């Protein structure tokens with residue numbers, strides 16, 4: 001009997017985890033929501049009837065029971081760096097010009113959208129998600145593992161049993177942000193100023209059941225110790241993370257000229273309204289990881305990457321310029 005129940009549980013878990021990966025990571029669902037919900041309810045019932053048969057990678061483990069009374073601190077052995085900013089294509093060209101002179105050759109740059117969220121770190125041990133934290137001040141962050149486990153875009157188990165730390169951005173999609181603020185207005189609660197603040201507030205909940213309701217998502221953009229996995233470029237790092245089952249923004253583009261970089265900026269400055277999430281610019285990274293190592297970092301930011309920030313939207317400045325007497 002037990003073996004049969006365990007088998008039924010494992011069948012449900014693998015279907016639910018596959019459907020979750022398709023919907024939340026690949027954004028390509030293959031079943032309707034009610035199919036997922038029915039299977040999830042069946043699994044919950046089985047786990048209630050046979051609690052000691054509950055499996056470790058069951059999706060029901062995503063929403064923990066306990067409410068924390070604080071967040072433990074996490075030491076980032078390798079600091080979580082920030083990014084230097086430029087605000088014009090001219091400044092950006094200066095940056096790439098200087099870097100090319102410094103390195104003695106023209107570089108290929110991996111262009112990525114700059115997701116307007118908050119930086120997080122995820123640690124997997126033999127493919128299992130075991131710890132997640134905020135960037136904090138770059139050296140010390142907060143352990144928010146319980147809250148990150150509720151985010152369905154973060155797989156609890158990778159497709160390969162690798163032990164790796166990855167870093168990325170946690171964000172709240174635009175439509176979730178609008179719905180959340182409408183609900184808060186209904187309840188007479190203060191609304192969030194922007195999706196970034198809403199994501200930060202949602203990740204800092206001591207009760208992970210609240211985080212679970214906030215529809216957060218993530219994009220991963222960094223593999224720690226890439227040489228351990230034979231990764232030699234940033235483009236390859238993104239591909240490898242996707243192969244492991246991690247969510248990576250598909251808008252990245254490898255540019256080999258300033259013209260290509262400028263075209264990428266124009267493309268996404270225009271298209272950003274259509275994106276399901278807010279971006280505040282683009283991030284340029286020297287694609288070759290050996291070059292990154294040679295160029296190195298300052299205390300706060302890498303010398304091999306830069307953020308180009310979009311100018312604030314026109315309508316915003318118009319509002320700001322009006323004398324509100």
Ligand SMILES: NC(=O)c1c(N)nc(OC2CCCC2)nc1O[C@@H]1CCC[C@@H]1O
Nearest residue numbers: 081082083112113114115119169221283
């Ligand atoms: N917000 C982003 O989309 C983003 C990105 N696509 N790529 C990076 O690369 C890191 C790697 C080393 C230093 C910056 N950082 C990003 O955001 C930074 C992280 C910390 C402050 C910014 O949010």
